[in-house]
Amino acid sequence: MGRPVKGRPRLKLWVVFGDVKFGEGRAELLDAMERLGSFKQAVERMGMSYRAAWGYFRELERAAGLKLLERRPGRGPQGGTRLTPQGRLFLRRYRRFRQGLDPLVARYFEQSFRD
Amino acid sequence: MGRPVKGRPRLKLWVVFGDVKFGEGRAELLDAMERLGSFKQAVERMGMSYRAAWGYFRELERAAGLKLLERRPGRGPQGGTRLTPQGRLFLRRYRRFRQGLDPLVARYFEQSFRD
Numbered sequence: 351m352g353r354p355v356k357g358r359p360r361l362k363l364w365v366v367f368g369d370v371k372f373g374e375g376r377a378e379l380l381d382a383m384e385r386l387g388s389f390k391q392a393v394e395r396m397g398m399s400y401r402a403a404w405g406y407f408r409e410l411e412r413a414a415g416l417k418l419l420e421r422r423p424g425r426g427p428q429g430g431t432r433l434t435p436q437g438r439l440f441l442r443r444y445r446r447f448r449q450g451l452d453p454l455v456a457r458y459f460e461q462s463f464r465d
Numbered sequence: 466m467g468r469p470v471k472g473r474p475r476l477k478l479w480v481v482f483g484d485v486k487f488g489e490g491r492a493e494l495l496d497a498m499e500r501l502g503s504f505k506q507a508v509e510r511m512g513m514s515y516r517a518a519w520g521y522f523r524e525l526e527r528a529a530g531l532k533l534l535e536r537r538p539g540r541g542p543q544g545g546t547r548l549t550p551q552g553r554l555f556l557r558r559y560r561r562f563r564q565g566l567d568p569l570v571a572r573y574f575e576q577s578f579r580d
Contacts, residue, residue: 356529357480357487359562365472365574372472414471447474447577451570458569459480462562 359459363448367413370406372444379403380418380433380441389419389431416440474574478563482528485521487559494518495533495548495556504534504546531555 364371375396382392393403411418418437422430433441479486490511497507508518526533533552537545548556 357482360479360481360486362477363570364475366475367472371475443578447574450577451573454569454573455566458566459562462565463558 357463359455361451361455363451365444365447367410370410370413372410372414374448376406376410377441377444377448380437383431384433387430387432414440472578474570476566476570478566480559480562482525485525485528487525487529489563491521491525492556492559492563495552498546499548502545502547529555 362373364373366372379392379396379398382395383389386392386395389404390400393400407419410416416436417434418440419431420434420437422432477488479488481487494507494511494513497510498504501507501510504519505515508515522534525531531551532549533555534546535549535552537547
């Protein structure tokens with residue numbers, strides 16, 4: 351019974367501000383927005399509702415006390431809705447957290463199921 | 466922007482064997498079964514379907530290569546469906562893993578969102 355178990359851990363993860371959750375789907379939406387330079391196009395690409403997505407980020411900004419999105423005038427790579435510097439920092443931190451967690455959890459799983 | 470973010474992490478976690486997931490709901494079912502000495506009563510208490518729950522544990526045992534449940538004859542505290550020693554070990558390890566993970570994730574969250 352001391353042998354390690356065959357399974358592996360799987361986790362879903364959010365960062366929660368009050369009653370507003372931020373997770374992988376919304377992080378992908380922000381990535382797509384940065385790539386496309388357009389919130390609207392990113393939302394369509396992800397098959398989301400524009401109103402719901404915009405309302406969600408309003409709520410997130412309020413709950414987190416962060417300004418994440420800004421609309422910049424004009425077309426081209428600088429125009430349209432973009433992440434603020436605060437928004438870029440938040441997304442970078444989330445990515446670091448999310449990616450670093452998998453090996454941490456895997457190691458802890460091995461420990462927990464072996465001793 | 467160096468101040469810590471207000472949010473906190475929330476996670477849902479499973480141990481996965483092939484295509485069979487074991488998580489909090491099923492762990493609670495096993496706890497209830499041990500307490501009540503009856504798989505059937507535990508399933509009813511949790512509002513689950515007996516057939517589905519029993520089928521699930523069959524699948525889990527097959528996928529994990531573990532014998533988790535055994536039916537013992539008779540009434541009283543020793544009778545009915547119980548965890549095998551392997552099943553008790555598995556549940557204990559799962560609990561240890563699940564409970565130890567929250568502080569680990571909280572610490573890592575603080576680190577990731579502060580630097």
